[in-house]
Structure formats: C-alpha cells, structure tokens
Amino acid sequence: MNEYLAEDRDPVRCWVVVAAVAFVTLIVLGVGSVDDTPVELPKKLYIGLPSAKTIQLPDGRHLAYKEQGITADRARFSLIAPHSFLSSRLARIPGIKPSLLEEFGARLVIIN
Numbered sequence: 001m002n003e004y005l006a007e008d009r010d011p012v013r014c015w016v017v018v019a020a021v022a023f024v025t026l027i028v029l030g031v032g033s034v035d036d037t038p039v040e041l042p043k044k045l046y047i048g049l050p051s052a053k054t055i056q057l058p059d060g061r062h063l064a065y066k067e068q069g070i071t072a073d074r075a076r077f078s079l080i081a082p083h084s085f086l087s088s089r090l091a092r093i094p095g096i097k098p099s100l101l102e103e104f105g106a107r108l109v110i111i112n
Contacts, residue, residue: 064089064112069101076105083110 039046054062066089069075089112101108 004083066090066110068092068096068098068108068110069106072103072107075107078109080109080111083112088112 052064053066056066058064072078081093083091089110093108093110096108
C-alpha cells in the first residue's frame, strides 16, 4: 500500500473520485452536443484528366481506361488488362508494341 495516496487507504473514496470524474465527463460531453445548427456537407467534385476516357459504373464511380492498337470497329480481338501495381493506365505493357497490336488486329484496353 502506498501511504501517500488516500485511495489506497480508503477504497470507498476511490469510487467517489471515479464517479465525480465520470459525472464531469458526461456534463462536458452533453454541453458540447447542444449545438443543433445544420452543417452543410461539402459537395462532391469529380475532377478528371481532360484526356481520360471514363465510363460510369452502376454504383456511381468512374472507371478510366486507355485504348491502344487499332479501333474497336476494325479489331478482331479485344484484350482487357488491368494496370500493374504502382503503375497507371498510361504506362505501356512491356513487350507489347503498337505495331504488334496492329499486325494481329488487336485492341488493348487498359483499365485503371
């Protein structure tokens, strides 16, 4: 037992201190929540690159993509690929050149 702390000598006083601190805490929290003025939520603003082609998903999000190779109406094959980790849709896939896509009649769509 510590002889300098009154709570160690008298456990009843400890509960009185705990109850007083809890009471003061509830009062402070209650006073802080009285303000009922409505807070205007910030408006959502979607800013994308002007060069980015996007589609809107059913849940409202936007998905950016980039097409490489030949156009969709001339393509025999359409390849869809996600970009790699720590990369973007603007980075090319190593080993795939635009001339190679044109040779095989393929279109590559990289999604973000």
